[in-house]
Amino acid sequence: MKTGKHDWSRLDAMTGEQRHAAALADPDAQPLTDADMDRMKRVPRMQIIRRALGLTQEEFAARFQIPVGTLRDWEQGAKEPDQAARAYLRAIAGDAAAVQRALENGPRRTD
Helix, strand or coil: CEECCEECHHHHCCCHHHHHHHHHHCCCCCCCCHHHHHHCCCCCHHHHHHHHCCCCHHHHHHHCCCCHHHHHHHHHCCCCCCHHHHHHHHHHHHHHHHHHHHHHHCCCCCC
8 A cells, every 4th residue: 555655565565573573673773772761861741741732931831821930940850840730731731722711711800
């Protein structure tokens, strides 16, 4: 079956074991070892959430009322969000539009 610019017919004709053996035979595509994984820099979840929403740090901070310095600290790994902040970030990741509406339409100050 050919879709796009690649002809996948050779791969489609292989068994799972043959595909695995071919992948292991490629010196440029070796599996990562535990040591490799330990050396890799992990992308903070905060950054993944923000990028998934397509927002800059400044836009995300303004939209969700988080100080931009705090956001930067979280993304750079200088600080970890506390339990309440982690819950807030889970809510944003789950339904960012609902969180934004809640912030926009929340209780108004009466003083």
